[in-house]
Amino acid sequence: MKFILSRMMLSTGLLASAVANASNITLCDTTGCRTGGSVSATSNYAQTKFPIVLAHGMAGFSKIGPIDYWYGIPQDLTANGSTVFVTQMSSFNSSEVRGEQLLNQVQQILAITGAQKVNLIGHSHGAQSIRYVAGLIPTRIASATSVGGPNTGSPVADAISGVTTIPGVGPIAASTLSSIVNGFGALIGMVSGQKYDQDSLAGLASLTTKGAAAFNAKFPAGMPTAANPCGQGAAEVNGVHYYSWGGTSTMTNVLDPVDYALLLTQAAFGGKANDGLVPQCSSHLGMVIRDNYGMNHLDEVNQVFGLVNIFESNPVSVFRQQANRLKVAGL
Secondary structure (H helix, E strand, O other): OOEEOOOOOOHHHHHHHHHHHHOOOOOEOOEEEOOOOOOOOOOOOOOOOOOOEEEOOOOOOEEOOOEEEOOHHHHHHHHHHOOOOOOOOOOOHHHHHHHHHHHHHHHHHHHOOOOEEEHHHHHHHHHHHHHHHHHHHHEEEEEEEOOOOOOOOOHHHHHHHHHHOOOHHEEEEEEHHHHHHHHHHHHHHHHOOOOOOOOHHHHHHOOOOOHHHHHHHHHOOOOOOOOOOOOHHHHHHEEEEEHHHHHOOOOOOOOOOOHHHOOOOOHHHHOOEOOOOOOOOHHHOOOEEEEOOOOOOOHHHOOOOOOOOOOOOOOHHHHHHHHHHHHOOOO
């Protein structure tokens, strides 16, 4: 297991010892990540009662060289009083497999910190991961926040899946695509210290409309009702508080090369609002904080390297405000 710890202050020898003895844990602060040391907070604005645990999406990682998946977000939360863990799962795999990987790490985090609960935040496919964990151990989860989560699936996944089922061509395309993507996932794993198996076809199936519906049947907490699929879901289920937000833009910064790639996915949405990979309504879970930020799918985690929409709220501040929201709620 690998996760990165961002800590306001290692105030007890017990926690410091636990961090030192746990495998692959690095302490992060506003100056970077390193082993040992302490962190000074500049405020307690984001000082939640329970630790915050971040879960990445498909093709994600915790850190590769200078690239943080959550670019600048853990450092800002830490500087404002949060205790933050960045987890790492398979870059490509099913919602259930990734969810089980996250569950194992959450249990380690609970043991290391002695916390009674944690606050989960998942981006993209990470939304299903946190919902899986919240569904299995709700008494240990204070909140689950979906950021750009494809909670009812993605038309992009449907379109790609459709290509792999074309008679004759489909099986060849599926095999070729799977090999390439699994290899890419393995490369991500190698350079980021990730040791999980990759299964891109299982991951793709999980993010289709059909796959998401199957997952929602098992883990319905926080989902909008069938009568109002673009509405809000229950804000609290089994003691877990559910929140969500998402974006509805694609080209937000001409300097960001990923924006141009997201423009190519627009045809899959039939003109409906989306962030380049996830439809507006699909991002809904629990209390919808906002579903139309001027952000694309990567902007939502301040990527790439903070090249986001300068005319919209900065993603780092949105995470900080969510931490404060959790703090005010006593979470």
